[in-house]
Amino acid sequence: MPPAAYSRTQIRLHWAVFVLIALQFIFHEGIAEAWEQIEETGAAAGGLLVLGHVAGGIAILALVVWRLVLRARHGVPPPLPGTPAATARLAALAHGGLYALMLAMVATGALAWFGGIGVAAEAHEVLRIALIALIALHVGAALWHHFVRRDGVLARMR
Numbered sequence: 001m002p003p004a005a006y007s008r009t010q011i012r013l014h015w016a017v018f019v020l021i022a023l024q025f026i027f028h029e030g031i032a033e034a035w036e037q038i039e040e041t042g043a044a045a046g047g048l049l050v051l052g053h054v055a056g057g058i059a060i061l062a063l064v065v066w067r068l069v070l071r072a073r074h075g076v077p078p079p080l081p082g083t084p085a086a087t088a089r090l091a092a093l094a095h096g097g098l099y100a101l102m103l104a105m106v107a108t109g110a111l112a113w114f115g116g117i118g119v120a121a122e123a124h125e126v127l128r129i130a131l132i133a134l135i136a137l138h139v140g141a142a143l144w145h146h147f148v149r150r151d152g153v154l155a156r157m158r
């Protein structure tokens with residue numbers, strides 16, 4: 001039986017990951033510059049922003065894995081009654097895509113930073129655009145539910 005609601009921990013984790021991802025995007029310049037230096041000179045001066053990006057990414061990995069464990073153990077609430085099957089499938093696909101992209105961002109970032117793999121850095125840059133696009137769709141859908149449909153989907157995550 002799926003649960004009637006997201007657990008308090010699932011909701012807290014959703015918003016904690018949201019904040020961490022926002023910080024990764026806002027403070028990306030330090031690591032992007034460090035990476036350029038590495039490509040040009042083979043080494044880069046580390047700094048707080050570089051450390052923060054790497055630590056932030058690892059924290060995101062830990063919280064996302066935690067979320068996936070809770071998802072497997074506790075489950076997630078079913079779509080609202082009356083949701084067309086195609087819409088429910090699209091939402092499930094988008095959620096799966098968000099999880100996959102979050103993990104892929106950490107994997108490519110780590111392969112670039114710890115493995116010195118240039119193509120991983122390129123993948124990291126491309127994937128960040130896919131992540132932004134999917135987040136935009138996700139937030140758009142949440143706001144549409146809240147302001148147009150007024151159906152309580154946003155309240156499920158509060």
Ligand code: HEM
Pocket residue numbers: 021024025028029031032035053054056057058060102105106107108109110111112113114120121122124125128
């Ligand atoms: C979900 C987690 C992450 C997000 C959202 C994220 C986001 C970003 C963004 C927006 C940039 C700037 C790209 C640019 O302007 O060129 C960037 C660059 C970079 N990140 Fe991350 N990052 C994440 C995790 C990580 C992790 C865990 C590491 C390393 C352990 C890492 C290593 C790097 C490196 C080396 C760069 C510079 C190379 C490049 O631009 O691709 N990232 N990241």
Ligand code: HEM
Pocket residue numbers: 014017018019021022071076077091095096098099102135138139142143153154155156157
């Ligand atoms: C970094 C940005 C975000 C990411 C990566 C993200 C990711 C996710 C994921 C993966 C789920 C599915 C949870 C599960 O079923 O296991 C989810 C659910 C949800 N998210 Fe987000 N989210 C983000 C930002 C937001 C924002 C800004 C809002 C609100 C404006 C929002 C509203 C919701 C709601 C309402 C649900 C529950 C949907 C449902 O009950 O079917 N999310 N989010």
